[in-house]
Amino acid sequence: MKYVGVDYGLARTGLAVSDPEGRLAFPLATLRLQDFLNRKALLAELAARVAHEGAGTVVVGLPVHEDGRESLITRQVRNVTERLKRRVYLPFFFMAETLSSVEALDDLREAGIASKRRRDVIDQQAAVRILASFLALNPDERRRA
Template sequence: MRVLGVDFGLKRVGLALSDPGGSMAFPHKTVERTEKGGREALFSEIAGIVASEFVELVVVGWPAPAEGRDSLTARQAANFAASLARRVAVPVKLMDETLSSEEALDDLRAAGLKASKRKAALDQQAAVRILQSYLGAPEAARDVTAQWRPQTP
């Protein structure tokens, strides 16, 4: 199963793809969020990747709320995932991304990437971390639609 990992950000969105077997994650690209086209352009680009890469599932990084308290960033990531779910024909899940950016930065430093090139690769590497977390423990992901649709008894 091909899976797309998404590191949501207000300035940049990092993307990672799994191999067709769904066992390994690889950096794909970073999408710069600009005023030109706004959210719709971003969603359109991601939907295009879902179609062209034969993605069967999307996993969006989500900073899980600590002690049951929702943060602004957690709400923004969840709203982004819900909006994306309405635009693609595959399931969208939320995966805890706590510390993914810090771990991604450590990965890039360990790989010897110069500081000037880290910024461009950081969001993709964070998406790789999110996707690897999902591939290793898919049961830990939350279904996006379950949050916004009432459960029927």
């Protein structure tokens, strides 16, 4: 089964997609809020991307503090996910994303990506990290995610 990973942010949303077998995660796109009329239009595009990829499941990164506490952005991610669920009739899972952007930046540096280009792909790489973490779980752990 194919999965789409989402790293939702207030300014940019990174997307990743798995291979058809659901083993590996790859960068897909970065959606910038400034490129859309409003958040509703961004959600419509996000739903269209998920449908276009033929995903069977959506994995959304959930930003939580290291001690598990939730923040304002955590609640915003939950709200956006609920709105997306009304457009995309697939199973959704949350995956804790502590430090995913920091790790994504490290990945890009190690890959030799120029700093100017990193800003364009950091959110995609964070989505890859989130999705890869989910794919690494065994089926029982995935159901609890």
